Amino acid sequence: MAIEFNHTIVAARDRTESATFFTEMFGLPAAKEFGPFLAVTIDHGASLDYAQAPEGADIAPQHYAFLVSEAEFDEIYGRIQQRGLQHWADPHGQHPGEINHHDGGRGVYFPDPSGHHLEIITRPYGSGG
Template structure:
């Protein structure tokens, strides 16, 4: 059997708003409720992000999605349409630039709870 990541829990102060925003940006389906108290975002056939309500302190996480060139263009257009600030580095200043240093294109943005989201077209973690 191949090991695959099936789902992850993403803490959020407003799980519905956070799930809806990410689903819109990625262009994927979501639901206001799922199994348990979660708002699921159906990233693909094998991965669901379950947004969970978190009222106290929680760690900021980093989530990266590898996408095709055309998906990158579509996602970046939705980010721009929503007026979401983005950057070319994970923790640097907002520069509204695309990183091309790793053989593809990369963009990072934060959502209201502080999590760092990343889209890339070529994985720098999996070099040929």
């Protein structure tokens, strides 16, 4: 049996703001209502299902990494720059305003409105280069 990722629930301070941010940054269609969630469909039918966190609830930041093409990286990174978003070449934020070149590709980290850590990479880690 092949195992395929289907969905995950993403806690958000404002589910509409976070889902809209994600779809705009990644150039995806608008999120769709699915029960209490706003579902954003990504590749292979998988989705990020944004859930409204209770008022005043602490949201533990999560890390979401996405493998993108070189052209998609350029588009997304362009949006990061246009919006003046903080971004880093590393997960610890020691290289602000930079991208990395791990495995011969490019990568960058940036926050979403709820404080989750988004990462885009053009080569899987450990793929060489």
